[in-house]
Amino acid sequence: xxxxxxxxxxxxxxxxxxxxxxxxxxxxxxxxxxxxxxxxxxxxxxxxxxxxxxxxxxxxxxxxxxxxxxxxxxxxxxxxxxxxxxxxxxxxxxxxxxxxxxxxxxxxxxxxxxxxxxxxxxxxxxxxxxxxxxxxxxxxxxxxxxxxxxxxxxxxxxxxxxxxxxxxxxxxxxxxxxxxxxxxxxxxxxxxxxxxxxxxxxxxxxxxxxxxxxxxxxxxxxxxxxxxxxxxxxxxxxxxxxxxxxxxxx
Ligand SMILES: C[S@@+](CC[C@H](N)C(=O)[O-])C[C@H]1O[C@@H](n2cnc3c(N)ncnc32)[C@H](O)[C@@H]1O
Numbered sequence: 218x219x220x221x222x223x224x225x226x227x228x229x230x231x232x233x234x235x236x237x238x239x240x241x242x243x244x245x246x247x248x249x250x251x252x253x254x255x256x257x258x259x260x261x262x263x264x265x266x267x268x269x270x271x272x273x274x275x276x277x278x279x280x281x282x283x284x285x286x287x288x289x290x291x292x293x294x295x296x297x298x299x300x301x302x303x304x305x306x307x308x309x310x311x312x313x314x315x316x317x318x319x320x321x322x323x324x325x326x327x328x329x330x331x332x333x334x335x336x337x338x339x340x341x342x343x344x345x346x347x348x349x350x351x352x353x354x355x356x357x358x359x360x361x362x363x364x365x366x367x368x369x370x371x372x373x374x375x376x377x378x379x380x381x382x383x384x385x386x387x388x389x390x391x392x393x394x395x396x397x398x399x400x401x402x403x404x405x406x407x408x409x410x411x412x413x414x415x416x417x418x419x420x421x422x423x424x425x426x427x428x429x430x431x432x433x434x435x436x437x438x439x440x441x442x443x444x445x446x447x448x449x450x451x452x453x454x455x456x457x458x459x460x461x462x463x464x465x466x467x
Contacts, residue, residue, distance in 0.1 A: 232298035234402035272335025276303030346426030
């Protein structure tokens with residue numbers, strides 16, 4: 218099966234669980250590690266602007282963009298079920314079902330495009346970033362987060378049948394192949410497929426699509442997240458989980 222179909226079906230299958238999982242206390246990935254990084258990059262930029270939330274899922278971040286004073290927010294995602302939730306919960310945002318690589322939006326329609334944890338699902342980053350550049354105004358902002366290239370090629374070894382955080386192997390790095398992983402919702406795991414990208418590959422694709430990188434973060438969880446999920450807190454303070462980038466269209 219094609220990876221896009223698998224991704225869409227998996228998110229459709231777990232849509233409500235994924236959505237509810239975002240506000241569970243143990244989920245420090247979104248609330249304390251990844252989202253704060255992109256929020257830093259968006260600080261002072263959003264007020265009065267037209268913003269697109271690309272790969273918006275159930276629209277939780279789209280709602281945040283409105284609360285930051287955006288003039289207009291639109292969201293697009295592959296999963297019809299997540300978009301259904303997004304529409305129900307955010308009547309002020311216009312949501313679309315569609316592929317981030319070929320959107321229905323006009324040339325130069327947005328001042329800002331945000332994309333939280335979607336980019337790693339796409340194999341051809343140059344094609345994706347060119348589409349984003351097309352719908353952004355000149356000097357528009359593209360702020361996104363993705364799985365960290367190192368995290369994707371790190372594997373915890375099983376010792377006596379249990380995965381160990383102390384024994385990690387680094388698998389081959391220089392490739393653009395698919396990898397499988399599981400997202401855990403309170404009601405069970407869902408299998409997903411994404412693509413590995415090297416730092417050089419991400420940077421070159423941004424460059425080819427006409428972006429200049431203004432800032433980059435490898436966010437770690439703050440101390441106050443320690444008691445909410447000790448394992449992830451310790452692991453994410455040793456090795457990066459996510460990468461966040463602020464890029465501007467030339
Ligand atoms: C980890 S979720 C993040 C959702 C949302 N941004 C958030 O932070 O809650 C990744 C999302 O990317 C979407 N996605 C993956 N590939 C996509 C594509 N090619 N076009 C649009 N959405 C895509 C998935 O359907 C899923 O909703």
